[in-house]
Amino acid sequence: MHGLKFPRVSLGFFPTPLVELPNLAAALGEARIFMKRDDQTGLALGGNKTRKLEYILGEALAQGCDTIITAGAEQSNHCRQTAAAAAKLKLECHLILGGAEPDSARGNLLLDRILGSHIHWAGDHRKGEDIPQLFEQLKSAGKRPYVVPYGGSNELGAIAFAEATRELLSQSGAERFTHVVFASSSGGTHAGLMLGKFIYDQAYRLIGINIDKDETGEPAFDQYILSLANRTAAMLETEHRFSTEDLVLASDYTGAGYGVVGELEREAISLTARTEGILLDPVYTGRAMGGLIDMIRTGEIGNNDNVLFWHTGGAPALFAYASELTTDDRGESPA
């Protein structure tokens, strides 16, 4: 595909497995459910950011940069995968994390520390508001910093998911997906999968489950995804431009907000674990699977459908959500 002309460094194991989940499907009805295991990309416990970083850090190396800056929440999977990639590529890594330093480092934060990243605490600035300031500071100190955008969601990150669509289609046989469902949060995965669907001429319904409640809405998340998809299309020299009808963003499952675990996530995590032995995460894939389960129960996804759930990773965050995911001292989940 066109993405081949962009420099790419190898950071993960691809293709990731494509598996069917017959037990989970049987627990819900008659639709078939498949899963693309991007939780198994292999980079320091994996996740969808590994794909994006292969292109984004490919550019950083091509530009001769020696220091990486990125930002996210305390339990950011993106920051953890960036820290691992930087270690492997011998780049200094600076992470700007939202909130204040907790008493003990758990889950992804523990891994960020083990991976040797430099951590800066940013209070309520969890989306990279403080990046420009740190960039100037590191530049004055003689470094050659490179900014990986929040969530790795720029054109290069999206190209990685257009390429991932090609990978998926090369693995799938006669099943022909009717729906592709995934967690959508910073927009790169969504924009890339929209492009992939277009480039490879697929008819499935592509449904992003919105993870964040729209807080400031500047610009609204759907407009952001659309604009990123169109900027990436231009970069790939396709004439095609997307419009609002091409974008499906399900915003009914944001519950009490980003990172707040509710009954929807608890049930999805528990059911997937107990039927398939597969771990989802409390922030993204637990919520997205909760949305998929709801769509099957309400009939929006029907008996004859073949659904692909894109597992985008995140399970290391489970270890930071112990109290939200268990109700008694035997570790029994309430679901």
Ligand SMILES: *Cc1c(COP(=O)(O)O)cnc(C)c1O
């Ligand atoms: C980042 C992330 C997502 C969302 O991907 P975006 O490209 O940021 O929308 C989904 N799931 C997990 C586990 C993630 O870490």
